[in-house]
Amino acid sequence: MTGHAYPLTLDLTGRRVVVVGGGPVAARRARGVLDAGGVVEVISPYVCEDLSDLVDRREIVWHEREFAVGDLVLPEPAWLVHTATGDLAVDAQVAREADAARVWCVRADDASASSAWTPAVARGSKDSPSEGLTVAVTAGGDPRRATAVRDAVLAALDSGTLPVRRVRQTTEDSPAHAGRVALVGGGPGAEDLITVRGRALLAAADVVVTDRLGPRGLLATLGADVEVVDVGKTPGNHPVSQERINELLVHHASLGKRVVRLKGGDSFVLGRGGEEALHCVQHGVPVEVVPGVTSAVSVPAAAGIPVTHRGITASFVVASAHDGADQVLRAAADAAPDATLVLLMGVTRLESTARALIEAGRRPDTPVALVERGWTPQQRTTVSTLEHAASDARRAGVRAPAVVVVGDVVSVRHRLGDLAGE
Structure with missing residues (x-):
């Protein structure tokens, strides 16, 4: 030739x-x-x-x-x-x-x-974002090279790092067929900590309903025709109610669209993913849950704090501190005395929460870490004690989003330091 x-x-x-x-x-x-x-x-x-x-x-x-x-x-x-x-x-x-x-x-x-x-041929698997795609590679009579390149391309397609979304409507994509909703946990914030499945579904989405947390940088990789609906909530400011978010998911899916609900952390860990899934199911909309790396564990890890550590504690409790100390006390009531407490949305009511924990029997000198903006270049950790956590947080200007860790495991940080990759 x-x-x-x-x-x-x-x-x-x-x-x-x-x-x-x-x-x-x-x-x-x-x-x-x-x-x-x-x-x-x-x-x-x-x-x-x-x-x-x-x-x-x-x-x-x-x-x-x-x-x-x-x-x-x-x-x-x-x-x-x-x-x-x-x-x-x-x-x-x-x-x-x-x-x-x-x-x-x-x-x-x-x-x-x-x-x-x-050629070396691979076909997208059924019900995956690469469904309907055929990858064929020739390499000048070198079949091993062709196979290696084919496998790399298919892996990139399935992971969503290459575009996989259908841009021409087919019979299977027509509005006569029901759309789908995927509740995707985006992880703690770093773009490369989303799961492979979550990344692939995001690449194939027609509509993305997103929060202010999670890997928002990935939105810039979407096609210009992908509709992005920002329903981000900030402390004290909820411009889009949860009920309206539920309605948006069902509305877009009913138009035959592939909808991704992109959230920070894991949708089922204090993320209201259960409510959204129930609403979809009740309205006959197929829904899929893609777990995410929850900030309750990953953000302390980024700061060099394991939520469990041999010789210190073998258990931990995750609780929302958004509504004050009562929820935290209920969550910790049956936990081991040395269990680590991981508090999400805990900055605003930190003073009352810390006081209630001391009154409930926690040592005033129990170590506390406040990890702001975990897994981002702006990550910062403030270490204190339960007795002084609120005043130290005010002095340092700690702001949400932050994860509060209460327990002796915080002491491990002194030996490890930050562990988040660049």
């Missing part, structure tokens, strides 16, 4: 394809043609076990003999021939016969002598 190869996809449905050879390579070629709907005839004095199984199931026709002149044109012309006999002379003969009959020939023994090549 002197010029560039001309890529082409063949429709082999119901068409005659001849495979010359009976070994494992021939079996792979035969299976690929069958998957494409072709009618396979194998010509070989023997067949391997995989081909024998296909013969027994009457999925292919086996001519138990050597290749002969005229096999590619009788009883009718073949559309394609694969030759994989392992015998250079036989494969060359098949290629000459194919060339004379104007039949495309794929040679397993010598790609440079072929008139056609089979």
Whole structure:
């Protein structure tokens, strides 16, 4: 071949394809043609076990003999021939016969002598963002290189780092078919801490309903035609009610759209994901939950604080401190005395919460860490004690979003320091 190869996809449905050879390579070629709907005839004095199984199931026709002149044109012309006999002379003969009959020939023994090549092929799996995509790679007769590149491209498609969203509407995408909602936990904030599944669904979304927390930088990677609905809440400012958010999810899905509800942390850890899922189910909208890396564990880890540590504590409690100390006390009531308390949304009412915990029996000198904006370049940790946490937080100007950690595990930070990657 002197010029560039001309890529082409063949429709082999119901068409005659001849495979010359009976070994494992021939079996792979035969299976690929069958998957494409072709009618396979194998010509070989023997067949391997995989081909024998296909013969027994009457999925292919086996001519138990050597290749002969005229096999590619009788009883009718073949559309394609694969030759994989392992015998250079036989494969060359098949290629000459194919060339004379104007039949495309794929040679397993010598790609440079072929008139056609089979690329390394991968197809997007059903119900994944890459569904309907076919990836085919050729590499100048180097099948291992082609396979490696194909696998890398498919992995990137499935992970959402390459665009996978359908831009032309098909019958399956039409509004007559119900849309879907995916509740995606975006993790603690860093763009690369979202799960692979979450990233892929985000790349395939038609509508994204997002909060102010989570990996908002990923929104810039979306297509210009993707509708982004910002329902972000800040302390004391809830411009879009939870009821309205629920309605938005169902409304867009009812239009046949793929909707992603992108939230920080994990949707089911103080994220109201359960309420949103119930609302979708009650209105007949298919809903999927994609777990996220919860800030309750990951943000302390970023500050070098394990929520459990051998010799210090074997348990931890996660509680919302948004509405004051009562919720925290109820959550900690049945916990072990040394259990770590991880408080979300706890900055505003920190003084009353700390006082209530001391009155309930926690030591005034219990270590406390306030980790602001975990997993971002602005991450900052303020270390104090339960007795002085509120005053130290005011002095340091601690602001939400922040995670409050109460317990002796905070002391581990002195030996580890920050652990968040750059």
